Amino acid sequence: MALTKMGLLISPEACIGCRGCQAACKSWNILPAEKTVNLGSYENPKDLMPHLYNKIHFVEAPSDKDPVRWLFISQRCMHCEDAGCMKICPSPGALYRTREGAVGIDKDKCIGCKLCAAGCPFNIPRYDEKGKISKCHFCFDRIAHNMTPACAKTCPTEAIKYGPRDELIAFAKKKGYEKVYGQSDLGGLGALYAFKDAPKVYGMNEKPEIPETIVFWHNVLKPLSYIGVGGVVAASLLHYFAIGPHKDKDEEVR
């Protein structure tokens, strides 16, 4: 039985860029530190990594009105309702829906094919040293016990807020955010973003979608692969009984 669909509301305007969530995520999930290099920004590492499920993306968006505008955006698995990774994954149970609506991972069942990266509209999956998927799993082990995910738990400003998804949307609307990013994209994202500006200002895809070829594969090629076989077997039977096999009357067949 599905529980209430849970979500995270991420408010870049409330984020102070402390990256406590990054550290808390590593702490709870026992992930080693990465060796980093100074790239001239506090954003570090530069990208999500096999041992980095959640990262604060730093965006500098200065304007005349606001010469010092820094935006801090938590990047992680969005836990899509219509998840491209789950669609394309060939191994049952490697990616699964938790009762709270998250996209969980089971590394024992992951076959390391990396197709989920092709199915993901947000470029999230990374692969560990064994070639198996690693990504944010919404602290499935915490939320299953009514605990807050590590990132949200540690956030000092509620820039990452955990709760029932519907309530988070209502909360954001009450705060004056007309459109919540992820409210309806891909069937509804588990990670919601309260953006003041266009998503692209925050480095986010305006209209995230599962690649068309994968949708085509899922909707057309997959059904065709069994309808085709069924059709051919039926046609062969029909041919056998309606027209019949080639029989040589006057020749010795055996």
Added chain:
Amino acid sequence: MVRMIRKEGGVNIVNHWVLAVSCILLTVTGYGFLFKVEGIGYLCGGFPAMRIIHNWVGVVFLVSLFLSLFMYLKESLTFDADDIGWIKVAGGYLSHKAQVPPMGKINTGQKFYYIGLVVFGFGISVSGFLIWIFPENTQWLTLSHLIHNICFIFFVIMVPVHIYLGTLANPGTLRIMISGRIPYTWAKKKYPKWIAEVEGHGDKM
């Protein structure tokens, strides 16, 4: 004793069955991946093991397909007016009254089947190896995945047709890929141009 003639040599027959068995194993495990069939995964010892089996049987398939090029490609790409006649009467499969033009060692349908096998067989192999070996490039991975699945459709449709035509629809045909030998009179009726060629050279009896 019925006079027999050898249509396929031992190497061809062995290669045919290597290709057939690898193709069927790949199809079954392929369906296992496509529809996440747990039972097929269990038979292989789990999905990670099934991936290894699928990939390495793919190597066998590719090698066998490559070898087959030396056996059938040349003849499969040789067409004449009789092939057009064969297409016009659909090989005689739609009516037993149809007059099928004289055929060589392999008929027009078999030529098309073999060309399809080569095109989609190499397509599915190359795309499969790209998925296996270079999954880091997501764009190539997406494209390979699409090609792999399009080629799969050819196999799941055309292989059953091939099996049907080689067994039930043409009783006696299966012998060609078991002993390799068929009755001379039967061969003369089914493959008159081939027999004429053999008689002309006076060998291969």
